[in-house]
Amino acid sequence: MAKNKTPTKTGTAESETPLMKQFNGIKAKYPDALLLFRVGDFYETFGSDAVKTANILGIVLTKRANGYASFIELAGFPYHSLDTYLPKLVRAGQRVAICDQLEDLKLTKTIVKRGVTELVTPGVTFNDKVLEHKSNNFLASVYLGEKISGVSFLDVSTGEFLVAEGNLEYIDKLLQSFRPSEVLFQKNKKKLFIETFGEKFYTYGLDDWAFSSDFGNDLLLKHFDTKSLKGFGIENLKQGIIAAGAALHYLADTAHDKVKHITTISRIEEEKYVWLDRFTIRNLELFNSQNDNAKTLIDIIDQTVSPMGSRMLKRWLALPLKDKVSIEERLEVVNYFLSNRETNELIIQQLELIGDLERIISKVATARISPKEVVQLKRALTAIEPIKVVCENSKNTSLQKIAEQLNPCKLVIERIEKEIMPEPPYLIAKGNVIAEGVNAELDDLRKISYSGKDYLLQIQQRESELTGISSLKVAFNSVFGYYLEVTNTHKNKVPSTWIRKQTLTTAERYITPELKEYEEKILGAEVTFPPFS
Amino acid sequence: MNASLIGRLDCLLSFATIAQKNNYVRPHLFDNDILDIKDGRHPVIEKQLPVGEEYIANDIYLDNQKQQIIIITGPNMSGKSALLRQTALIVLMAQMGSFVPAKHAYLGLVDKIFTRVGASDNISSGESTFMVEMNETASILNNLSNRSLILLDEIGRGTSTYDGISIAWAIAEYIHENPSVKAKTLFATHYHELNEMTNSMHRVKNFNVSVKEVGNKVLFTRKLIPGGSEHSFGIHVAKMAGMPKKVLDRANQILAQLEGEREGKESGIGGSERKINLKLGGDNKKQELRIKNQEPRANNQEVFVETINKQPSTENLQLSFFQLNDPVLENIKDELQKTDINTLTPIEALMKLNEIKKMIGG
Numbered sequence: 001m002a003k004n005k006t007p008t009k010t011g012t013a014e015s016e017t018p019l020m021k022q023f024n025g026i027k028a029k030y031p032d033a034l035l036l037f038r039v040g041d042f043y044e045t046f047g048s049d050a051v052k053t054a055n056i057l058g059i060v061l062t063k064r065a066n067g068y069a070s071f072i073e074l075a076g077f078p079y080h081s082l083d084t085y086l087p088k089l090v091r092a093g094q095r096v097a098i099c100d101q102l103e104d105l106k107l108t109k110t111i112v113k114r115g116v117t118e119l120v121t122p123g124v125t126f127n128d129k130v131l132e133h134k135s136n137n138f139l140a141s142v143y144l145g146e147k148i149s150g151v152s153f154l155d156v157s158t159g160e161f162l163v164a165e166g167n168l169e170y171i172d173k174l175l176q177s178f179r180p181s182e183v184l185f186q187k188n189k190k191k192l193f194i195e196t197f198g199e200k201f202y203t204y205g206l207d208d209w210a211f212s213s214d215f216g217n218d219l220l221l222k223h224f225d226t227k228s229l230k231g232f233g234i235e236n237l238k239q240g241i242i243a244a245g246a247a248l249h250y251l252a253d254t255a256h257d258k259v260k261h262i263t264t265i266s267r268i269e270e271e272k273y274v275w276l277d278r279f280t281i282r283n284l285e286l287f288n289s290q291n292d293n294a295k296t297l298i299d300i301i302d303q304t305v306s307p308m309g310s311r312m313l314k315r316w317l318a319l320p321l322k323d324k325v326s327i328e329e330r331l332e333v334v335n336y337f338l339s340n341r342e343t344n345e346l347i348i349q350q351l352e353l354i355g356d357l358e359r360i361i362s363k364v365a366t367a368r369i370s371p372k373e374v375v376q377l378k379r380a381l382t383a384i385e386p387i388k389v390v391c392e393n394s395k396n397t398s399l400q401k402i403a404e405q406l407n408p409c410k411l412v413i414e415r416i417e418k419e420i421m422p423e424p425p426y427l428i429a430k431g432n433v434i435a436e437g438v439n440a441e442l443d444d445l446r447k448i449s450y451s452g453k454d455y456l457l458q459i460q461q462r463e464s465e466l467t468g469i470s471s472l473k474v475a476f477n478s479v480f481g482y483y484l485e486v487t488n489t490h491k492n493k494v495p496s497t498w499i500r501k502q503t504l505t506t507a508e509r510y511i512t513p514e515l516k517e518y519e520e521k522i523l524g525a526e527v528t529f530p531p532f533s
Numbered sequence: 534m535n536a537s538l539i540g541r542l543d544c545l546l547s548f549a550t551i552a553q554k555n556n557y558v559r560p561h562l563f564d565n566d567i568l569d570i571k572d573g574r575h576p577v578i579e580k581q582l583p584v585g586e587e588y589i590a591n592d593i594y595l596d597n598q599k600q601q602i603i604i605i606t607g608p609n610m611s612g613k614s615a616l617l618r619q620t621a622l623i624v625l626m627a628q629m630g631s632f633v634p635a636k637h638a639y640l641g642l643v644d645k646i647f648t649r650v651g652a653s654d655n656i657s658s659g660e661s662t663f664m665v666e667m668n669e670t671a672s673i674l675n676n677l678s679n680r681s682l683i684l685l686d687e688i689g690r691g692t693s694t695y696d697g698i699s700i701a702w703a704i705a706e707y708i709h710e711n712p713s714v715k716a717k718t719l720f721a722t723h724y725h726e727l728n729e730m731t732n733s734m735h736r737v738k739n740f741n742v743s744v745k746e747v748g749n750k751v752l753f754t755r756k757l758i759p760g761g762s763e764h765s766f767g768i769h770v771a772k773m774a775g776m777p778k779k780v781l782d783r784a785n786q787i788l789a790q791l792e793g794e795r796e797g798k799e800s801g802i803g804g805s806e807r808k809i810n811l812k813l814g815g816d817n818k819k820q821e822l823r824i825k826n827q828e829p830r831a832n833n834q835e836v837f838v839e840t841i842n843k844q845p846s847t848e849n850l851q852l853s854f855f856q857l858n859d860p861v862l863e864n865i866k867d868e869l870q871k872t873d874i875n876t877l878t879p880i881e882a883l884m885k886l887n888e889i890k891k892m893i894g895g
Contacts, residue, residue, distance in 0.1 A: 158536070169672060274628055275645035275676070279669045283648040283686075284621055285577070297622060300576050301631065303550040308536050309543025316544060320628035322644050324562050330545060330630025331559055337549035344546060351543055358536035384535060387542070402538050409535070 018111045020046070020072070026099055026116060033097040033119055034089060036082075043085075043098075044076035051075075056092045057085055086120060087129035093202055095121045119254035122202050123182025124156055126359075126368050131157055133356060134302075134310040140180035141247040142171060142197075143211050143239050144189045150239030152265075153178050154247045158311070158358045159261040159365070161247075163240040164268035168196050169277065174268065175201070176278035177318035179287070184250055186211050206246055213238060216245020220265070223248055232265050240267070261365030273319040286317055305348055307356040329398050336396040346390050353383040371424035371433040378416040381409045448521055456482070459514065467493045474515075482515040548631040555580070557632035560623075565641040566597040566679060568624070568717060572636035575619035576626065579634060589755040590636070593620050597679060597715040600738050602705060604728060605721045605757065607742030608875070612755040613721035614650070616742065617684040620719060621646050624682060641680070647673040648684040667700075674707055681716035683708065687723065687876070694873050698724045709734045723875045728761030774879045780886070784874055791870065865892055 019039070023046055027035050034052060036043040045053040050073040054061035063071045077085050082098075089096050098120065102113045120127065123139030131137050136155045143150040150165040151174055164174060175183070175197060185193045187205035209215065220229060220241060229235040234244075244265060251259055281287070285296045298317060304310045321327050337344050357380045363369040364377070384406055391403035424433045436443055448455070456474045464472040469490040476482050480501050486494055487507045494500075498510035551557065555576070572590035579588035589612070594600060607613050623633045624643050649669050670688055677683075688704060689697030701722055708718050715736075720727070730737045739761040743754050772781050872885055 169676075274625070274643060276625075277647065277672065279672075280621075280646055280648045283650050283684075284618055284625070286625075295577050295581060297577055297626075300555075300580055301547065301551050301626070303547040303554075304543045305546075306539060306543045308540035309547060312537070312540035313544045313547060316629045317625075320625050321630070322628065322642055324564060324642060327562060327628055327630050327642075330548070331562075331632070333545045334548040334552060334630065334632060335559060337546055338552060344549060347542060348546060351539065351546070354539060357539060361536065381535075384539070387539075391542075402542060405534060406538055407535055 022111060022114060026097075026114065030095075030097040030116060030119065033095040035097045035099055035116075036086075038079060038098075038100045038114065039076070041079055042076040043079055043082060044074060046072050046074055048073075052094065053089065056089055056094070083127070083129055086127055090120055090122055090125060090127075090130050093122065095119060095204075116255055118256070121182055121204065121254060123180060123184075124251065124254050124256060126157055126363060126366060128359075131359070133307040135314060136160065136178070136311050138178050138180035139182050139184070139247060139250070140175060140178065140201075141184040141243040141250070142175075142193065143243040143246065144168075144186060144192055144196075145239045145242075148239050150237065150241070150243035151175070152240060152244035152247050153180060154244075154251075154262070156251065156256065156259060156262070156366075157362055159263065159362050161244070161262050161265040162268050163234055163237055163244045163265055164270065165237050165240040165243075166270060170270065172197055173275070173277045173281075176281050177276070184246055204250075206250060210246045210249045211242050212245075213242055215249070216242045219245045219248045223259070223262070224265070229265075232267070234265060234267050237267060256366075258366040261362045268319075272322060274322055276318070276320070281318070287314070305351045306354050308354075308358050309351070311358075333396055333398050336394065336399065340394070343390055343394060347387055350383040350387045354380040357381075370426050371420065371428055372426045374416055374420050375422065375424060378413050378420075381413050384408050385410075445521070448518075455518065459518075460484075467495060469493050480509075480511060481519045483509045483511050484515070485509050545630070548629075552632035555634060557634050558637055560627035560633050560635075560638040560640050562627065563639065563641050566715070566717070567639065567641045568593065568595045568620070568643075568682070569639040570594075570620065570623055570635050571638070573619050573623050573638070574634040575615050576622055576634045578615055578619075591616055591619075591755075591757040593719070593757075595682075595717040595719070597717065597736075599736060601715050601736035602709055602718040602720060602734070603738050603740050604705070604730065604761070605719060605740050605742060606723060606725050606728060606761055607721075608723060608744055611742040611744055611753050613742055614686050616757060617648070617686055617719050617721050621648055621682060621684055643682045644680040645676065645678055646682045646684075647676075648686070649673060649688055650686040670704060674704070677708070677711060677714045677716045679714050679716070681714070683716050683718040685718065685720045685722075687721060689722075689724070694724070694871070697873070698726050701727055702730065705730060705737065706734065709736055725761060731761075771874070771877075771879065771882065776879055776882065780882065787869060788874070861892060865889055868892070 023035070023037055026037070027046075027049075034045065034049045036045060038044075044050075050061055053059070054073075054075040057075075057077070059075055059077060062074045064074050086096060086098075096119070097116045098118045099114050100117045102115050120130070121139075122130075123137065125131065125137065137157050138153045138155050141152045141154070145165075147167075148165050149168055149171050150163070151171045152161070152163040153174075154161045162178075164170070181202060183197075183201040183203045184206050185203060186208050188208050190205055193203070217229070221227070224232075229241065234240060248259075276284075276286075285294065287296055287298050289296050298314060301317070302310055302313050304313055321330075355376055357377070360369065360373050360377050360380065363373060369377075385408040388403050388406040388408055391399040391406070394400065394403075419435050419438045421432055421435050425431070434442060436446075460472055460474045463484065464470060467490075469486055471487045471490060473485045474482060475485055483501055484498065485507050486509075491508055494508070494510060498512055500508055500510050502509040552559075570593045573593060574588045574590050582588055593603075593616070595603065605613050605616065619634075623635060623638060624640060625646065626633050627638060627640050628642065670685075673683060685701075685704070689699075689701035701720070701724060705718070705720055705727070708716055728739045731739055738759070740757050740759055741761060743756050743758050745754060771784065868885075868889060874882070877885065
């Protein structure tokens with residue numbers, strides 16, 4: 001990839017800079033993704049990526065020297081604007097690889113190690129700005145088989161994983177119902193795929209080997225940590241398993257390794273739902289209309305208050321039931337709500353507090369949750385208890401059944417309450433996240449930090465009185481840390497235990513063992529708990 | 534688990550909210566083949582009417598024994614499509630577990646819903662609209678069941694009138710005569726010729742969306758009543774759309790001429806050179822659909838221009854041009870016969886006029 005023989009830090013006439021060498025190396029692994037390359041406080045893009053980025057985001061495209069007589073296009077934005085810019089790139093249909101600095105700048109003498117920490121594609125993202133609250137964000141995977149084809153739908157933001165198989169018509173209908181944001185398919189069947197399903201989907205071709213029976217089976221077993229897929233009722237869906245396996249493979253490929261929140265995979269039971277093919281879904285204008293401004297059925301019937309409700313309603317509309325008992329059960333609850341207005345309002349009030357519980361839980365599992373969201377989780381869970389009570393006391397059996405299954409998660413609430421500050425910041429690095437009394441060392445360090453000034457003043461005052469040096473000052477510099485400064489007039493009053501470190505024209509600087517010990521604590525605190533302040 | 538329970542509660546509350554807000558009723562569900570909707574309304578359209586205007590509710594009754602297929606005739610804009618769709622939407626909402634916009638609804642559970650709209654404007658995707666229409670329809674016919682609900686809206690519209698009627702007829706017949714399954718079907722069309730099907734197929738019933746002719750104007754009552762309709766009102770609609778009077782007068786004249794001609798030679802009205810090979814049933818992959826559309830180019834323009842210059846340009850005389858054996862005139866005749874005024878938008882009508890004008894070298 002890199003043409004230079006001996007990369008040096010300064011960059012000789014023929015070689016690329018080490019930074020560009022590193023960039024090219026990483027870019028080679030993600031040739032079809034736009035690479036956001038973290039450089040200091042910026043995410044930079046280079047070359048053709050920069051041209052695209054500048055175009056999509058409307059930011060300035062610059063050029064910079066890259067070794068001898070060559071220039072490379074460059075466009076970038078500050079790292080904290082990632083949330084603003086990333087969604088725009090993804091919505092523009094780009095696959096975005098986010099490459100971060102993997103080690104602390106201060107701890108390395110050479111170039112910082114970098115690596116892709118996440119590959120964001122339209123179908124695989126956790127970013128709140130990319131995700132539509134009211135809809136699922138499905139990644140579909142289609143395996144075109146001989147007679148029967150398989151399909152799987154995975155929403156990493158909620159952990160839902162569905163699988164089905166059938167003829168092409170059925171797959172087509174499901175794609176229309178679930179409206180995935182991204183569809184995976186076999187690279188070598190591209191032509192057939194486009195012929196069958198059209199070009200309206202955002203697609204990504206995977207190599208053929210990712211779609212194989214053994215591979216898929218192994219991946220699923222490994223992921224769910226089970227001996228067979230019987231428990232999920234999908235062990236006979238050979239084609240479906242292939243499709244699902246490819247989806248999991250794609251997750252790993254896009255650096256999404258923490259996906260344990262995907263705890264189950266279920267079959268879309270064809271025989272349970274009314275068959276609506278894609279023409280019908282389109283003609284009846286259930287979700288979309290050919291006229292941009294026209295209202296659709298979902299606009300009329302969706303009066304849900306939570307994102308979970310809204311997403312589920314879309315599913316219900318795409319998959320109406322055929323079984324009388326289950327339909328009557330729903331109707332019965334609706335009937336109950338209609339005749340018990342107070343119950344409605346009580347539940348709606350609580351639902352409004354819940355927010356997007358489903359996606360927050362997924363963020364917990366993927367370790368992407370922000371401190372603020374942890375507190376939101378507590379608020380959401382707290383709202384469950386009253387709902388449970390209302391349902392329990394209702395005279396409707398299916399509501400009672402729901403009440404039974406609702407878990408108020410008291411332990412989680414208690415723990416969050418005890419351990420997290422009531423109003424933590426969005427970014428963990430801002431500190432003030434963990435409550436007092438959780439970790440003694442943290443509390444101690446916090447005390448030092450808060451009372452640091454006091455403590456230093458105390459030392460200053462005490463020493464000043466002891467030695468009679470009225471102009472004594474405690475200060476800090478990066479070379480030898482905390483020190484005591486004594487002006488030349490008082491030089492002779494310095495006790496012998498002080499160690500002289502520096503001589504200035506007007507003053508001398510000393511350190512003491514006490515100061516050093518204090519200093520160690522402070523620095524240690526920063527290393528152990530970066531966000532301790 | 535919590536999340537999905539919360540979602541479920543939320544959905545059901547949403548159903549309660551809309552039921553109360555929009556005056557829905559609880560549907561009665563049965564394991565049978567009867568659909569009986571009294572005063573059904575279209576859930577979306579009824580919310581968009583101007584203040585003070587009330588949605589005209591309609592009854593629909595279908596079963597597999599006596600009234601399996603309903604042919605709904607009526608002019609464009611009379612609300613045929615809305616009626617079809619509201620039936621499907623009511624069934625769909627009911628089976629989601631929601632209350633429905635009707636006075637009452639007795640619904641036999643449905644396992645498949647198909648809807649097809651003739652000649653939906655698919656021009657942007659580059660496919661022949663008729664081809665698309667036939668593809669879509671074929672997939673229904675291969676997937677029928679006793680519990681299916683089929684809505685066909687102006688199927689056959691994408692081709693010439695006679696082809697269209699024939700295909701629509703054949704499709705209805707197929708559904709009716711299918712020995713193993715009886716699928717409930719609503720068929721909206723403006724081909725009143727299809728009303729004649731009741732003569733030979735006893736589970737087909739005719740209904741029409743009534744219109745009143747007041748003076749020379751059409752009043753849409755949007756009420757479904759039993760019986761077929763006599764003739765269509767496309768030209769009236771064109772008038773409402775603000776077509777120039779000249780065009781309307783001319784259209785009326787041509788219509789009279791064509792209708793007279795049709796009575797003359799009942800079958801095999803020529804002109805259309807299309808051949809359709811439609812094999813229905815079996816694997817839809819095998820479905821063959823060949824459309825030959827040979828339109829002889831106007832190769833004789835000078836002659837025609839000469840002719841037209843000689844002739845005084847009164848309308849009646851122009852009509853008699855069709856009796857000439859000039860190929861260009863034949864073309865125009867074909868073109869006019871192929872044109873179904875009922876399906877034309879005003880713009881399309883003007884374009885057509887422009888096309889015809891071009892044929893005579895204007």
